[in-house]
Amino acid sequence: xxxxxxxxxxxxxxxxxxxxxxxxxxxxxxxxxxxxxxxxxxxxxxxxxxxxxxxxxxxxxxxxxxxxxxxxxxxxxxxxxxxxxxxxxxxxxxxxxxxxxxxxxxxxxxxxxx
Amino acid sequence: xxxxxxxxxxxxxxxxxxxxxxxxxxxxxxxxxxxxxxxxxxxxxxxxxxxxxxxxxxxxxxxxxxxxxxxxxxxxxxxxxxxxxxxxxxxxxxxxxxxxxxxxxxxxxxxx
Numbered sequence: 001x002x003x004x005x006x007x008x009x010x011x012x013x014x015x016x017x018x019x020x021x022x023x024x025x026x027x028x029x030x031x032x033x034x035x036x037x038x039x040x041x042x043x044x045x046x047x048x049x050x051x052x053x054x055x056x057x058x059x060x061x062x063x064x065x066x067x068x069x070x071x072x073x074x075x076x077x078x079x080x081x082x083x084x085x086x087x088x089x090x091x092x093x094x095x096x097x098x099x100x101x102x103x104x105x106x107x108x109x110x111x112x113x114x
Numbered sequence: 115x116x117x118x119x120x121x122x123x124x125x126x127x128x129x130x131x132x133x134x135x136x137x138x139x140x141x142x143x144x145x146x147x148x149x150x151x152x153x154x155x156x157x158x159x160x161x162x163x164x165x166x167x168x169x170x171x172x173x174x175x176x177x178x179x180x181x182x183x184x185x186x187x188x189x190x191x192x193x194x195x196x197x198x199x200x201x202x203x204x205x206x207x208x209x210x211x212x213x214x215x216x217x218x219x220x221x222x223x224x225x226x
Contacts, residue, residue, distance in 0.1 A: 043158070
């Protein structure tokens with residue numbers, strides 16, 4: 001059974017460019033989470049969805065960040081325009097049930113903005 | 115074995131020793147706690163979890179202890195192996211289906 005799939009695994013872009021990160025949750029999972037990991041701030045929640053509906057986006061840094069989940073098997077996190085301080089590893093995680101605490105993480109996307 | 119005080123960022127042990135990693139959580143309303151292991155270049159991987167109505171839970175070579183009085187969580191790894199080298203995170207939640215709140219990680223280094 002494939003776990004959470006994220007693409008790309010690595011992204012290097014220049015300041016001002018648009019970046020789109022992609023996530024495919026585990027099939028049948030109802031919740032999807034986007035986290036960001038940096039040395040300074042550790043793992044932080046950006047946004048999460050239940051049944052494709054955004055529930056809490058209070059962790060999204062600013063309007064440059066947006067996330068969508070058009071269907072149960074796909075989500076995107078977009079940064080436009082990107083800035084060097086956005087450099088981090090971005091993780092997607094999914095959870096099987098709305099009543100479940102367990103979260104399964106993908107391998108992450110390492111984003112570098114120069 | 116070697117025990118550590120409350121959240122040391124790094125822990126170095128010899129192969130075969132027991133390791134204890136500590137974590138303090140912030141929300142007294144949290145009712146679910148989980149330990150993750152993160153190896154270099156990978157996402158966090160589930161190790162073991164515990165609900166607030168328990169104070170101890172054992173897995174394979176791992177034990178989690180919960181002390182709600184002082185809001186303290188610990189992960190014990192028996193007979194630590196080089197493959198246990200990683201960063202370990204504790205996380206908490208007060209509602210199923212919501213986000214986990216992660217603590218600062220502890221880097222475990224196992225030398226043979």
